[in-house]
Every structure is written in C-alpha cells, then in structure tokens.
Amino acid sequence: MNMPADCESDAVRLRETMAKTLAKDGVLADPAWRAAIEAVPRHRFVPGFYLPADEHDGHGLTVWEPVTAELDYGRWLAAAYSDATLITQFDGDETDWKNPVVRHGGAPTSSSTLPSLVLRMWADADLHEGHTVLEIGTGAGYSTALACERLGSADITSIEVDGRRLEQAASALYALGYTPTLAVADGLYGYWPEANFDRIVAACSFRTVPPALLAQARPGGKILLTLSGWLYGYARVLLTVDGNGTAEGRLLGGTVSFMSARTHAAPVFGNPAHWAAGLPDKPRTARQSPERITAATEEAFHLRFLAQSAVPDAQMTTVGEVVHLVDVVTGSAATLTPADDGWRVREGGPVRLWERIERVLDAYDSAGAPGPETFTLHVYDAGQHLRHEQMPSLQLSRP
Numbered sequence: 001m002n003m004p005a006d007c008e009s010d011a012v013r014l015r016e017t018m019a020k021t022l023a024k025d026g027v028l029a030d031p032a033w034r035a036a037i038e039a040v041p042r043h044r045f046v047p048g049f050y051l052p053a054d055e056h057d058g059h060g061l062t063v064w065e066p067v068t069a070e071l072d073y074g075r076w077l078a079a080a081y082s083d084a085t086l087i088t089q090f091d092g093d094e095t096d097w098k099n100p101v102v103r104h105g106g107a108p109t110s111s112s113t114l115p116s117l118v119l120r121m122w123a124d125a126d127l128h129e130g131h132t133v134l135e136i137g138t139g140a141g142y143s144t145a146l147a148c149e150r151l152g153s154a155d156i157t158s159i160e161v162d163g164r165r166l167e168q169a170a171s172a173l174y175a176l177g178y179t180p181t182l183a184v185a186d187g188l189y190g191y192w193p194e195a196n197f198d199r200i201v202a203a204c205s206f207r208t209v210p211p212a213l214l215a216q217a218r219p220g221g222k223i224l225l226t227l228s229g230w231l232y233g234y235a236r237v238l239l240t241v242d243g244n245g246t247a248e249g250r251l252l253g254g255t256v257s258f259m260s261a262r263t264h265a266a267p268v269f270g271n272p273a274h275w276a277a278g279l280p281d282k283p284r285t286a287r288q289s290p291e292r293i294t295a296a297t298e299e300a301f302h303l304r305f306l307a308q309s310a311v312p313d314a315q316m317t318t319v320g321e322v323v324h325l326v327d328v329v330t331g332s333a334a335t336l337t338p339a340d341d342g343w344r345v346r347e348g349g350p351v352r353l354w355e356r357i358e359r360v361l362d363a364y365d366s367a368g369a370p371g372p373e374t375f376t377l378h379v380y381d382a383g384q385h386l387r388h389e390q391m392p393s394l395q396l397s398r399p
C-alpha cells in the first residue's frame with residue numbers, strides 16, 4: 001500500500017488524540033495501557049475495512065463501503081483512530097483490497113475491535129507483568145499488539161481459526177517487532193502446546209465455556225470470555241479456575257457483544273412461515289411481551305441472555321409484526337402476534353418456547369430485577385449452571 005509521506009506523523013497525532021479521549025472517558029486509568037495505546041499504530045493492522053453507509057439499500061440491507069488509503073486517505077486514517085469496530089471480513093470471504101467493491105448485507109466474520117473494548121477486556125482480565133496469556137481470536141492483530149506492548153511478546157499466545165486472517169495479522173505484528181506465539185487453531189480447544197496459562201481472554205463468544213480452556217488454565221488462573229447464543233443474548237464472565245476441572249465467577253456488567261466462535265454459530269432454520277404453519281390455531285394470551293427481550297435497553301440486553309439460557313437452542317426473527325421463535329434441535333416453534341390488549345402466543349413441539357421464557361421473566365420480576373453482577377456461573381462435570389439466590393438455576397446448553 002502506498003502511503004502519503006506524512007502518514008506516520010499524522011498517525012502519531014491521531015493516536016495521542018485517541019488516547020486523550022479514552023482517558024477522558026475513564027478507559028485509560030492505567031498509565032501502562034495508555035503508553036501502549038500511544039505506541040501501537042492501529043492503521044498498520046487495518047489496510048482495508050468496511051464502514052456502513054448512512055442509508056440502507058432498497059431491500060433494507062446495510063450498505064457497506066470499502067475504505068482504504070487509496071480510496072480515501074483521510075477517512076481511512078481517521079476511522080483507524082476512532083473508537084469504532086472496523087469490519088475486515090464478511091461471510092468468511094477475503095476481499096481483494098486492490099479492487100474492493102461495495103457490499104449489501106452479509107454477516108461480519110472478522111474485525112478490528114473498538115479500542116475501548118479491547119482495553120476493557122484486558123483490564124477486566126486482571127493482567128499483570130509475568131502472566132502468560134492466551135488470546136482467542138487474533139483478528140486483525142491490534143489487540144495482540146497492545147498486549148505485547150504492555151506485557152512483552154514472550155508471554156503472549158494468540159490463536160485464530162482463519163489462516164488468512166492470521167497471516168495478515170502476523171505480517172503486521174512482525175513488521176512492528178512484536179513476536180508473540182501465533183497459531184491457526186479453533187478457540188473451542190484452546191492451544192495445548194503453550195498451556196498452562198495465567199489468563200485466557202476470548203475476543204469471540206461461546207455458547208458455553210469450552211472444557212479445554214479450564215484444563216489449560218493454571219490453578220487460580222482466570223478466564224474472561226463472552227457467553228452468547230442463538231437468541232443473540234450476551235453476558236461476560238470472569239471465571240477463576242480451581243485446578244480440579246471446575247471454575248466459577250460472577251457475570252460482569254455492561255453491554256458487550258462479540259462475533260460467535262465459528263463452531264458455535266447459529267444454524268440456518270429456513271422459512272419462518274413454514275414453522276408457523278404447523279402451530280395450533282388457537283392462541284393464548286401472553287403473560288409477558290416479547291419487547292421485554294427485544295427493546296434497545298440495557299435491561300433487555302440482560303434479559304435476552306437469561307431467556308436464552310432457558311431455551312438455548314431457540315432462534316428469533318420478526319416478520320412484519322409477528323415474532324417467530326424456532327428451535328431446530330427439538331423441532332419446536334412459537335409465534336407472538338400483537339393484539340389490542342397484549343400479545344397472542346401459538347406454540348408447538350416438545351418445548352413450549354415462550355412459556356419457558358415467561359417463567360424466567362416472571363422469576364426475574366419476583367426477584368426484584370437483579371442485575372448481571374448478582375449472577376454466578378458454576379462450571380463443573382455435571383454441567384454449567386447460572387445461579388442467583390432468588391431465582392431458579394439456569395443450565396447452559398452443551399453444544
């Protein structure tokens with residue numbers, strides 16, 4: 001890529017500005033992490049990425065515009081030093097960044113995570129000098145570089161399931177003098193050759209805590225990861241491993257989401273109308289509104305995760321005003337249709353999907369709307385259970 005002669009000086013100025021902004025927002029309380037932010041050139045890890053256009057296309061799809069230094073130097077460099085996630089890949093397909101084209105829709109499968117979230121993850125993992133660290137999800141490599149700058153390359157191992165993504169990240173890292181251990185590997189299984197780790201930090205989400213990670217953490221070590229599922233409910237948890245194959249930790253606050261580990265991605269479920277056609281004709285009145293878990297609020301974000309724990313194989317989509325729940329594992333389905341006095345539910349199959357969600361919402365209300373930090377995740381041979389002293393235990397699925 002041909003860079004303007006003053007690119008590096010422009011980047012230094014923008015890094016300083018970004019560091020000041022993050023410090024003002026309370027993200028950079030640790031001087032060592034601030035020094036890392038000011039030192040690592042993020043633009044070297046994102047030679048090309050996509051940004052959303054202001055308007056959707058005629059089909060309602062997001063229009064993704066390619067951004068490179070050749071196409072628009074100012075926009076490219078400013079975005080590289082903004083606190084924003086930069087999408088670098090869709091649907092597992094590599095872009096020809098010499099001749100990129102506009103995309104319509106698509107599922108992001110790789111990115112450079114926004115710097116404030118990267119710092120938040122590293123800080124929440126309670127990293128200290130001398131810790132050996134496994135990062136799951138190298139992505140563009142920027143977060144790896146920050147860890148190397150802060151702790152030294154010798155203690156950092158980073159794995160990535162996509163070999164093409166890792167190749168680009170490795171080139172950028174090595175060119176800047178960072179030499180962590182890198183490997184193409186599935187985060188579901190961690191990385192045995194470098195175990196045991198003091199800290200394991202995942203930059204992707206899992207449906208359940210992978211057992212291999214517990215085995216690869218030292219006794220007393222910590223695992224920070226995001227739990228997610230097919231309802232796209234998310235929760236972060238910091239687990240402490242006891243060395244006997246078990247671990248526990250409280251959920252963390254905030255609304256953080258990560259792309260799913262590719263082996264935990266939701267399956268395609270077909271046409272919602274086909275599922276709805278087999279449901280009983282006579283509906284019942286819903287006790288709870290689906291808006292409890294679909295609203296754009298922090299509480300709904302939390303409730304969607306709790307609901308998902310009750311129906312871990314369910315997926316949700318809205319067609320018109322009708323909310324569809326589909327479970328490809330059991331063949332169960334439900335629809336919620338708005339009425340003048342609430343919502344009407346039709347359910348079929350071995351699992352009454354909305355009824356299960358209603359029970360969780362009822363228990364949540366009875367417990368006084370407890371926040372994420374009041375829930376503890378226990379991981380052991382018998383399963384993985386989310387517990388609260390005033391609510392029934394919820395069991396995470398074993399994918």
